[in-house]
Amino acid sequence: GENVEQHPSTLSVQEGDSAVIKCTYSDSASNYFPWYKQELGKRPQLIIDIRSNVGEKKDQRIAVTLNKTAKHFSLHITETQPEDSAVYFCAAIITGTASKLTFGTGTRLQVTL
């Protein structure tokens, strides 16, 4: 089955700096890669996603890049703010009729003042 590795497990940046979180996946059949943000005690919320026919996608301060050859994708957050502090999960879906999301192990991002 699919295996998703995520690095780093914790990341501390100063407010205004950029943060980058990287994920690699194992199954080349995966074609959809969402990113979820989870604040302490809350539900995971989708913040951005990318499909395998696209190399990059941006939404304001958030961007995701995908390298299908290397089987890795990354989340980039620019001009970080304290409210960006949360745990971020990457995920991958194996193509087919079922949506079996395989999550990475999460990155705890701390944005300090």
Add this chain to the structure above:
Amino acid sequence: DSGVTQTPKHLITATGQRVTLRCSPRSGDLSVYWYQQSLDQGLQFLIQYYNGEERAKGNILERFSAQQFPDLHSELNLSSLELGDSALYFCASSVWGLAGTDTQYFGPGTRLTVL
């Protein structure tokens, strides 16, 4: 608020007991998913239902079972509970439940504590 509701919010029980967690999907969503989130295991996919039928199975123990009813709400039954079953259990829903075609929206979760 994602529109997905889960009850109860918290559940405390003893080892060996059985509990039922309930999930109501967003209006119009036909597919329901269950996930387990524990400190050492991260978010693990358990099972998916689409319009009442099981569609995909993940790392779900034999002591756990689920079903989706005609009104599309779903229940996750956990039996012979062990200390290691203590976790946050999330339900998510999506319109079609097809890989990569629709977004999964998560409910607020049920925190299960097994003593």
